[in-house]
Amino acid sequence: MxxxxxxxxxxxxxxxxxxxxxxxxxxxxxxxxxxxxxxxxxxxxxxxxxxxxxxxxxxxxxxxxxxxxxxxxxxxxxxxxxxxLNWGVHVASHSSFQNVDDLKGKKAAISRYGSGSHLMAYINAENNNWDLNKDLNFEVIKDLEGAISGLTNGTADYFLWEKFTTKPIVDKGIFRNIGNCPSPWxxxxxxxxxxxxxxxxxxxxxxxxxxxxxxxxxxxxxxxxxxxxxxxxxxxxxxxxxxxxxxxxxxxxxxxxxxxxxxxxxxxxxxxxxxxxxxxxxxxx
CATH class of the missing domain: 3.40.190.10 (Periplasmic binding protein-like II)
Known part of the structure; x- marks a missing residue:
């Protein structure tokens, strides 16, 4: 075997x-x-x-x-x-962010550097004509549970993750989905x-x-x-x-x-x- x-x-x-x-x-x-x-x-x-x-x-x-x-x-x-992959752009349900433009210059939660959540944050920034050097900041949160904690306590502002995986979290009122960022491949x-x-x-x-x-x-x-x-x-x-x-x-x-x-x-x-x-x-x- x-x-x-x-x-x-x-x-x-x-x-x-x-x-x-x-x-x-x-x-x-x-x-x-x-x-x-x-x-x-x-x-x-x-x-x-x-x-x-x-x-x-x-x-x-x-x-x-x-x-x-x-x-x-x-x-x-x-x-x-x-x-x-349909990446949802998520924020804490209690946050003041209403659309993706509000996230310019804010802190993205990422599982780790080199991860999909990290790389797609760049794609999202490019799609919205942000300055990639000035308008992107990161907070490493390891996984989905870390993202829930990070967005809830404010150590990070938004999180990109596959939207159907996070849908139950949105339905529970923990996250809000304020945009989508499909991978271009x-x-x-x-x-x-x-x-x-x-x-x-x-x-x-x-x-x-x-x-x-x-x-x-x-x-x-x-x-x-x-x-x-x-x-x-x-x-x-x-x-x-x-x-x-x-x-x-x-x-x-x-x-x-x-x-x-x-x-x-x-x-x-x-x-x-x-x-x-x-x-x-x-x-x-």
């Missing part, structure tokens, strides 16, 4: 992994796939890949591109979720340590075949909307809306999309250079 460690955020996007693990599909193929939740997101997963704590990560596109360029010895082997990719690819390509192909079979049929699973709503404590109508706008992928992210993402990150001074497609990706098939 080959031991393989994989990580991702504990959100509805990754339910397909839970289902295939629960069904024992990897063990039936001689693979002991062990899932680890990363509630603090992309930055923590990048660190885990570097430290060999995990072999595979289901990770935000922009975050892993940045970290590979910064020296993470990993490669993107596939797009996982093809559609953009497919949101989640599958990244794998290069050493693992070199030594375990057959196992990687098996893992991808299993998960791709499930994601290609995901929306047809009986009562999948109710399963998601119950497991992630979400409103059924919100889940149905999310399912209607979300598409999974079974293909490697294309060169044009990688170049577009790099150009955006470079123009925002988030990455120091634009690198070749082959430096960031590995074609499994």
């Amino acid at each position: 080959k031991n393989v460690k994989i990580g991702g955020v504990p959100e509805h996007f990754n339910l397909a992994w839970y289902l295939t693990l629960k069904n024992g599909e990897y063990k039936n193929n001689g693979i002991n796939l062990r899932w680890q939740d990363f509630p603090d997101g992309t930055g923590a997963m990048c660190k885990a890949l570097r430290n060999k704590d995990i072999d595979i990560a289901i990770i935000l596109t922009e975050g892993i591109i940045k970290d590979i360029i910064d020296g993470n010895p990993s490669k993107i082997v596939q797009t996982f979720v093809q559609t953009p 497919p949101c989640f990719v599958i990244a794998v340590r290069e050493e693992f690819i070199d030594n375990n390509l057959d196992e990687l192909k098996t893992i991808l075949n299993i998960i791709n079979r499930t994601t290609s049929e995901f929306k047809d699973i009986p009562n999948i909307d109710k399963t998601i709503a119950n497991r992630y404590e979400q409103n059924l109508e919100d889940v149905r809306e999310w399912l209607s706008i979300t598409e999974w992928s079974q293909d490697l992210i294309d060169e044009q999309t990688i170049l577009y993402a790099q150009n955006e990150l470079y123009n925002l001074n988030i990455i120091p250079e634009i690198v070749d497609y082959e430096k960031l990706t590995f074609k499994v098939y």
Whole structure:
């Protein structure tokens, strides 16, 4: 039995992994796939890949591109979720902020530097024509629970996070959503340590075949909307809306999309250079 460690955020996007693990599909193929939740997101997963704590990560596109360029010895082997991520712009319910313009120069809560919440704060600032040097300030809050504390006690002013994940917090009157900032590219990719690819390509192909079979049929699973709503404590109508706008992928992210993402990150001074497609990706098939 080959031991393989994989990580991702504990959100509805990754339910397909839970289902295939629960069904024992990897063990039936001689693979002991062990899932680890990363509630603090992309930055923590990048660190885990570097430290060999995990072999595979289901990770935000922009975050892993940045970290590979910064020296993470990993490669993107596939797009996982093809559609953009709908980042909600959140403030504390009791705050005086009414729209995104009110947040100019205020402090953004981020899970960590290099995380999606950090990088998308730049995208949000660019979308609103802010001065990236003067109008962005950050407070590291680690995870969603940290964001709730930070916004409630005023150590941070706003927080970007996937809007369906935070919808229950909005419904409870803890956050208010005052805007949206969709990522301008497919949101989640599958990244794998290069050493693992070199030594375990057959196992990687098996893992991808299993998960791709499930994601290609995901929306047809009986009562999948109710399963998601119950497991992630979400409103059924919100889940149905999310399912209607979300598409999974079974293909490697294309060169044009990688170049577009790099150009955006470079123009925002988030990455120091634009690198070749082959430096960031590995074609499994």
